[in-house]
Amino acid sequence: MDTPVLQAININKYFLDPVRFRVLTDINFSINRGSFVSITGKSGCGKSTLLYVLSTMDTDYEGELLLDNETLGKKNNAELAIVRNQKIGFVFQFHYLIQEFNVLKNVMLPAMKLGKYANEVIEEKAMQHLKTLGIYDQALKNASQLSGGQKQRVAIARALINDPLIIMGDEPTGNLDKKNSDVVFEILKDICLQNKQTILVVTHDPDFAKRADRTIRMEDGKIISEL
Numbered sequence: 001m002d003t004p005v006l007q008a009i010n011i012n013k014y015f016l017d018p019v020r021f022r023v024l025t026d027i028n029f030s031i032n033r034g035s036f037v038s039i040t041g042k043s044g045c046g047k048s049t050l051l052y053v054l055s056t057m058d059t060d061y062e063g064e065l066l067l068d069n070e071t072l073g074k075k076n077n078a079e080l081a082i083v084r085n086q087k088i089g090f091v092f093q094f095h096y097l098i099q100e101f102n103v104l105k106n107v108m109l110p111a112m113k114l115g116k117y118a119n120e121v122i123e124e125k126a127m128q129h130l131k132t133l134g135i136y137d138q139a140l141k142n143a144s145q146l147s148g149g150q151k152q153r154v155a156i157a158r159a160l161i162n163d164p165l166i167i168m169g170d171e172p173t174g175n176l177d178k179k180n181s182d183v184v185f186e187i188l189k190d191i192c193l194q195n196k197q198t199i200l201v202v203t204h205d206p207d208f209a210k211r212a213d214r215t216i217r218m219e220d221g222k223i224i225s226e227l
Contacts, residue, residue, distance in 0.1 A: 004030040004069070005165050005198045011053060011063035013221075023049055024061070025222045031166070034196040036189060040209035041218035047202045048170055050218070054200070055088060055168050056080045068165055085114050089159030093171035095151045097143035103130065103154050104139040111161045122161070129157040133187060149180035156187055160197075167191065169201040173208060185211060 011027035014020050024046050031037050039047045052058040054065065056072055059080065065072045067087060072080065084090075097106045107126040111117060117125075130136045133153045138146060143154065152172065159167050169188070173181035185208055192199045192213075201212065209215050210227075217225045 003033045005033045005067070006031040006054060006200070007066040008054065009064040011061055011065065013049060013053060013061040023221050024053070027063070027223060029216060029223065029226070031198055031200060033198055034192060036192045036199045036213040037216065038209040038212035039200070039202045039216045039218060040204065040206065043204060045218045046221040047218050051168060051170055051202045055090065056084055085110060086162060087165045089162065089164035089167040091152070091155050091159050091167060091169040091172045093174035095155040097151055097154060099144040100142065102140050102142055103135065103146070106143055106154055107157045107161055110158060114162055126157065126161060129160050133157055148175055149183060152176060152180070152184055153187065156184070160191070164197065166198040166200060169199070171203055172201060173203065173205060181205070181208065
């Protein structure tokens with residue numbers, strides 16, 4: 001539980017629009033294995049920009065980023081893609097399911113891309129995740145046939161399929177009503193407790209944020225408090 005999974009050391013980021021200005025300033029923190037951490041703040045405070053840096057999808061930054069005690073700054077795009085597929089699961093506000101594929105195929109895709117297991121094993125794992133998330137009976141439906149809450153559960157199952165060290169969420173309840181938001185929170189909390197997987201969620205929802213184990217609050221590209 002005390003092992004850092006993710007470390008950000010003096011992270012700074014700049015945009016050019018049209019002049020250079022800083023959007024992240026001296027970001028320093030670490031996240032331990034098995035913890036549930038939220039990053040919150042008003043719209044435009046830099047929290048989603050920070051998440052994209054932490055997830056390695058944005059490599060244009062200053063400072064040092066370590067995942068599983070491995071420095072990521074010197075890796076090329078192909079190497080970072082492997083790191084993301086093996087060690088990071090993603091859940092976004094917009095679920096990005098492939099609408100013409102069924103639920104089962106959507107969940108299986110990242111593992112099929114990784115190529116670590118045979119498709120039969122991947123299918124079994126995917127079905128188990130769908131069962132855990134309460135949507136086992138939707139496995140053969142096309143993603144387009146599901147409700148918003150169901151789609152987000154499929155996205156969570158997809159994020160879990162490669163047994164990542166950390167699951168990162170960008171406003172994962174942003175398009176959901178309170179009932180479904182609560183369901184998604186409880187699912188993520190259970191994943192954290194039962195699987196000892198680390199959860200990092202960016203959210204503007206103060207109720208969601210305060211229920212996490214730890215809340216990092218941002219303002220104007222800076223961390224202003226941690227609770």
